[in-house]
Amino acid sequence: MTRTRRIAGLTMAVLSVVAADACHKAAPAPAPVPVQTSAPAPNADSIRRAQEEAARRAAEEAARRRAADSAAAAARNAAAAGTVRATLTAAVHFDYDQSELRPDDRAILDAKIPILQANPSVRIRVAGHTDERGSDEYNLALGQRRAATVKRYLIDHGIADARIETISYGEERPVAQGSDESAYAQNRRAEFEITAGGQTLKAP
Amino acid sequence: MTRSSHARILAALLIAAVVPTAARGQDTTFVRGITLVGNYDPLRDKVGIVVLPVAGAFGDSVRTIIQRDFDFSDRFAVIAIDSADPSALRGQGGAGSGVNYPLFTRLAASAVVQITPVGNGLHVALHDVARARVVNVGDFALPGTGLSRDWRLAVHRTSDEIERWVTGQRGIAATRVAYMRGQSIRVIDSDGADEVTVPTEENGGSPAWNPSGTMLAYTTYGVSTSNVGSHVVLIDLSTARSRTLVPPGRNTLYLTPIFSPDGNSVIYSREGENGSDLFSVGVSGGEPPHQLTAGRGTVNTNPTMSPDGRRIAFVSGRLGRPELYIMDADGTDLNVLTDYDFSEKNYRSDPDWSPDGRLVAYQERINDRFQIRTIPVKGGTPKQLTDLGQNEQPSWAPDGRHLVLTSTRSGARQLWVLDTESSRFRQLTTSAGSRLSSWSPRLAQP
Numbered sequence: 001m002t003r004t005r006r007i008a009g010l011t012m013a014v015l016s017v018v019a020a021d022a023c024h025k026a027a028p029a030p031a032p033v034p035v036q037t038s039a040p041a042p043n044a045d046s047i048r049r050a051q052e053e054a055a056r057r058a059a060e061e062a063a064r065r066r067a068a069d070s071a072a073a074a075a076r077n078a079a080a081a082g083t084v085r086a087t088l089t090a091a092v093h094f095d096y097d098q099s100e101l102r103p104d105d106r107a108i109l110d111a112k113i114p115i116l117q118a119n120p121s122v123r124i125r126v127a128g129h130t131d132e133r134g135s136d137e138y139n140l141a142l143g144q145r146r147a148a149t150v151k152r153y154l155i156d157h158g159i160a161d162a163r164i165e166t167i168s169y170g171e172e173r174p175v176a177q178g179s180d181e182s183a184y185a186q187n188r189r190a191e192f193e194i195t196a197g198g199q200t201l202k203a204p
Numbered sequence: 205m206t207r208s209s210h211a212r213i214l215a216a217l218l219i220a221a222v223v224p225t226a227a228r229g230q231d232t233t234f235v236r237g238i239t240l241v242g243n244y245d246p247l248r249d250k251v252g253i254v255v256l257p258v259a260g261a262f263g264d265s266v267r268t269i270i271q272r273d274f275d276f277s278d279r280f281a282v283i284a285i286d287s288a289d290p291s292a293l294r295g296q297g298g299a300g301s302g303v304n305y306p307l308f309t310r311l312a313a314s315a316v317v318q319i320t321p322v323g324n325g326l327h328v329a330l331h332d333v334a335r336a337r338v339v340n341v342g343d344f345a346l347p348g349t350g351l352s353r354d355w356r357l358a359v360h361r362t363s364d365e366i367e368r369w370v371t372g373q374r375g376i377a378a379t380r381v382a383y384m385r386g387q388s389i390r391v392i393d394s395d396g397a398d399e400v401t402v403p404t405e406e407n408g409g410s411p412a413w414n415p416s417g418t419m420l421a422y423t424t425y426g427v428s429t430s431n432v433g434s435h436v437v438l439i440d441l442s443t444a445r446s447r448t449l450v451p452p453g454r455n456t457l458y459l460t461p462i463f464s465p466d467g468n469s470v471i472y473s474r475e476g477e478n479g480s481d482l483f484s485v486g487v488s489g490g491e492p493p494h495q496l497t498a499g500r501g502t503v504n505t506n507p508t509m510s511p512d513g514r515r516i517a518f519v520s521g522r523l524g525r526p527e528l529y530i531m532d533a534d535g536t537d538l539n540v541l542t543d544y545d546f547s548e549k550n551y552r553s554d555p556d557w558s559p560d561g562r563l564v565a566y567q568e569r570i571n572d573r574f575q576i577r578t579i580p581v582k583g584g585t586p587k588q589l590t591d592l593g594q595n596e597q598p599s600w601a602p603d604g605r606h607l608v609l610t611s612t613r614s615g616a617r618q619l620w621v622l623d624t625e626s627s628r629f630r631q632l633t634t635s636a637g638s639r640l641s642s643w644s645p646r647l648a649q650p
Contacts, residue, residue, distance in 0.1 A: 138521075140459055141480050148455070
C-alpha cells in the first residue's frame with residue numbers, strides 16, 4: 001500500500017467519526033420514534049481510541065519513512081559503486097583481425113582512467129578475445145595484442161604499469177554463440193577483471 | 205634386405221600389376237570356395253595384396269588390423285577374400301609348395317602375406333605371386349595382452365615392415381596423432397583406435413611431438429584457477445611426468461612450441477607487451493632462450509623447421525595480415541614464402557614443413573574459408589588440396605604423403621587424413637571439436 005492511500009484512509013476514518021457526532025447533537029428532542037438499535041452511539045472512549053490509533057499510525061509511518069530514506073541512500077551509494085564497477089569493467093571491442101583501438105573504445109577506456117586514479121589500490125587484468133574465424137593459434141596471439149594495446153593506452157594516460165596485467169583467451173571463450181557477424185562483433189573484445197582493491201570502490 | 209633384391213621384387217610386382225585380369229567386381233565367386241569381398245581396382249598404381257587368414261586367439265584381429273593398415277597406406281589394393289575352404293588357398297603341389305599362386309594371379313594379387321602365430325609373436329612370409337615364391341620372412345614380437353595399446357602398436361609395426369618389403373618404404377601405421385578436443389590434449393592411433401587423454405595442465409594447447417615420439421611439448425594460455433600464467437611444458441608420455449621448460453612471465457603468452465629435428469631444442473613463440481617473437485631454448489636447460497625474430501610489435505608465431513634443421517618457416521603479421529615467411533634457423537636471410545597474389549585479404553597460417561623437405565603445407569583463406577595448400581620451398585606454384593568445408597591446421601605424416609587436418613567437410617570439426625597423391629580423405633576422429641593435430645614420428649616399441 002502506498003503512503004498516500006494510507007493517509008487518505010486515516011483521514012476518512014477521523015472525518016466519519018466527527019460527522020457521526022454532529023448528527024447526534026443535531027438530533028431533535030426525544031420523540032416517540034422507533035429506537036435506533038442498529039448504529040451504536042459514539043462516545044468519548046471511541047473518539048479517544050480513534051485519536052490514539054491515528055497517532056500510532058502516524059508514528060509508524062514516520063519510522064517507515066525514515067527506514068525507507070536510509071535504504072534509498074544505501075541503494076544510491078550501492079548504485080554509485082555499481083556504476084563505478086560497471087564502468088571499470090566495461091568491455092571494449094575491436095574490428096576484425098585488428099588490435100587497434102576504435103574511437104568508441106577510447107571513450108570507454110577514458111571513463112576508466114579517473115576511477116583507477118581515485119582507487120589507487122585497484123588492480124585489473126585485461127583479457128583479450130577474438131571471434132572464431134582465423135587460425136586458433138594466431139587468434140591467441142591476436143588476443144594478447146588486443147590486451148596489450150588496451151594496457152598501453154591506460155599506461156599512456158598515467159596508470160601505473162604494475163596495476164595492469166594482460167592475458168589472452170583467443171577464440172576459446174566466446175561471449176556470444178553463433179557464427180554470424182553479430183556474434184563475431186561481440187566476441188572481438190577485451191574484458192576487464194578487478195584482481196585487487198575492488199571491495200570499496202570510490203566514485204571519482 | 206639389399207637394395208638390388210628390392211629392385212628385383214619391385215620389378216616383379218610391377219609386371220604382375222599390369223597383367224590384365226578380370227578380377228574386378230563385388231562378391232564374385234570365381235573359384236569354388238573363394239569369395240571376393242568389396243570393390244578394388246588392381247591397376248591404379250597400387251599393389252594388389254592378399255592377407256591370408258591368421259590362426260590363433262587374436263588371428264582375426266591381426267588380419268583385420270593389417271588389412272586396414274595396408275588400405276590406409278594408400279599404396280595397396282587390399283584384396284579381401286573369405287574362404288570356406290582353406291585348402292583352396294594352399295599350394296596345390298602338396299606340402300611345401302607355398303600358396304595357390306595361379307589363384308592369386310587370377311585375383312590380380314601381386315603379393316600374398318602369410319602370417320603364423322609363434323610363441324609371443326608373429327611369423328610373416330611374403331609371397332611374390334609373379335615369381336611363385338617367398339621373397340621375405342620376418343618374426344615380430346607382440347608385447348602385452350592381445351588387443352592392448354602396445355600390442356596394437358606392434359601389429360602396426362608389422363604392417364609397416366611388410367610395406368617396406370613390398371614398396372621399399374616403411375609404412376606409417378605405427379604412428380599416433382596428438383590433438384586438442386575441448387580443453388584437453390588427446391592422442392589417437394593412426395587408424396583411429398585407442399584415443400587416450402594426456403594428463404596436461406589447465407588450458408593446455410598446441411601439442412607437438414619430439415623426434416623420438418616419447419614426449420609432447422605444449423603451452424598453456426590465459427591464467428589457471430590457481431593464478432598461474434602461460435608457460436611451456438614438456439610431458440613424458442610413458443611416465444606422464446611433466447616439467448616446465450619455460451616458466452610463466454608477467455603479461456606473457458607462450459604459443460606453438462615445436463622440437464628441432466635433433467630433439468635438442470624447442471622453438472616457440474613468446475607474446476610480450478611489445479609484440480611477439482620466436483625463441484629457441486635448449487631442452488636440457490642451462491642456457492637462456494635466444495630470440496630468432498625481430499617482430500617490431502606484430503605477431504610472429506607458428507614455427508616449423510626444415511628436416512635438416514637449417515631453416516624455419518613461420519607466420520607473421522608484419523605486413524598487416526598473417527603471411528608465411530622463411531628464414532635461416534638463426535633468424536637471418538628472411539624472405540616471404542607465400543609471395544604470390546599479395547592482397548589486403550590474405551590470411552595464410554599454420555605452416556608445416558614436409559618430412560622430405562620439399563613442401564610446406566599451410567592454410568589459406570579462399571572465399572571466406574580456410575583451405576589447405578602446399579607450396580614448394582624452393583619456389584613454385586602453390587597447390588590446393590581441399591575445397592569442401594573449412595580445412596585447417598595441416599600436419600604431415602612421416603611418409604611425407606599423408607596429412608592430418610581439421611575439417612568441417614562432414615559438419616562439425618573433426619580430424620581427417622588426406623592422401624595428397626590420390627586426394628582420398630578418411631575420417632580419423634569421431635568426436636566433434638577435434639583440432640590442432642600433430643602427427644607423431646614412427647614409434648618404436650615402448
